[in-house]
Amino acid sequence: MTTDIAIRAEGLTKFYGGDRGIEDLDLEVRAGEVMGFLGPNGAGKTTSIRLLLDYLRPTRGRATVLGLDPRRDRAALYRRVGYLPGELAFPGRGRADELLRFFAGARGGVAWTRVTELADRLELDVSRPVHAMSKGNKQKVGLVQAFMHRPALLVLDEPTSGLDPLMQQEFLAMVRDARTDGQTVLMSSHVLAEVQHAADRVAIVRDGRLAAVERVESLGRRAIRTVEIHFADPVDAAEFAALPGVTGVMVSGPVLTCTVDGRLDPLIKAAARHDVVDLLSAEPDLEETFLSFYYHSEGAGDAARTGA
Numbered sequence: 001m002t003t004d005i006a007i008r009a010e011g012l013t014k015f016y017g018g019d020r021g022i023e024d025l026d027l028e029v030r031a032g033e034v035m036g037f038l039g040p041n042g043a044g045k046t047t048s049i050r051l052l053l054d055y056l057r058p059t060r061g062r063a064t065v066l067g068l069d070p071r072r073d074r075a076a077l078y079r080r081v082g083y084l085p086g087e088l089a090f091p092g093r094g095r096a097d098e099l100l101r102f103f104a105g106a107r108g109g110v111a112w113t114r115v116t117e118l119a120d121r122l123e124l125d126v127s128r129p130v131h132a133m134s135k136g137n138k139q140k141v142g143l144v145q146a147f148m149h150r151p152a153l154l155v156l157d158e159p160t161s162g163l164d165p166l167m168q169q170e171f172l173a174m175v176r177d178a179r180t181d182g183q184t185v186l187m188s189s190h191v192l193a194e195v196q197h198a199a200d201r202v203a204i205v206r207d208g209r210l211a212a213v214e215r216v217e218s219l220g221r222r223a224i225r226t227v228e229i230h231f232a233d234p235v236d237a238a239e240f241a242a243l244p245g246v247t248g249v250m251v252s253g254p255v256l257t258c259t260v261d262g263r264l265d266p267l268i269k270a271a272a273r274h275d276v277v278d279l280l281s282a283e284p285d286l287e288e289t290f291l292s293f294y295y296h297s298e299g300a301g302d303a304a305r306t307g308a
């Protein structure tokens, strides 16, 4: 049994009747890394997470989590995992501190100072009844129970949902701290910007399939970027439109804007035949890369547009 792999999914598949939840998911999350699990609504993130923790049974395929079989070793696994479900539902009309004491007991005892430290970080008033809390405050209760026992693995489904921007930053700091402490994190999101500063790698799912697994830095390098070139004299769009990787060419007098997928070299060489006054290249971000998976991959654009 390898201990350097926290999560291993092999051919993990779930169909809901004839509808695909996730198909043939092969994924490895290394111990100690933060993995962002990205995809738009309905891509299959929640299904995958629920399969990994045995809240759903796969149609086929298998998973190993912290070296355990989620189905056979459920109880042992749950002691070592902190899980934030995508849709939180807390039973009863109790106060947050009562609920958190219950969770602490279920985890074999957690120092109450640890709970208050997390609640303070998230500015959560634990003396209030949970049922009367806003969505964001309920989310904070969910985060405190997930982090409280310093689990070996945190599995967080849309963790920033409902949090305001300041609290999102605090949450990301908590994830970075967890990583520093050697914990492994798998967190789903449909917003790339929020995992950009916390994740080591991202796994991107679309339409029930894994589309890519990338280191965050290399995603940036592969990103599509927008380029604006100012020439001394007007240029002809046709001269640039056929260059490899160049799309969306627009010319307004001496100013050319376009989108470049991959290497800038063909565009630079073509531009150098003219007198170049200025060149601006927008910093590629994950959002653009993410969209490029949808609109520039084979067939994916059509599927995304039609919702198929």
Ligand SMILES: Nc1ncnc2c1ncn2[C@@H]1O[C@H](COP(=O)(O)OP(=O)(O)OP(=O)(O)O)[C@@H](O)[C@H]1O
Residues within 6 Å of the ligand: 016, 019, 020, 021, 022, 039, 040, 041, 042, 043, 044, 045, 046, 047, 048, 086, 190
């Ligand atoms: N209980 C269910 N019965 C039928 N289909 C389901 C069920 N749960 C999910 N699905 C379908 O499986 C697919 C994947 O859904 P899933 O919730 O895993 O996606 P997601 O990436 O987590 O999306 P979101 O960000 O909206 O939560 C979707 O097409 C969804 O409609």
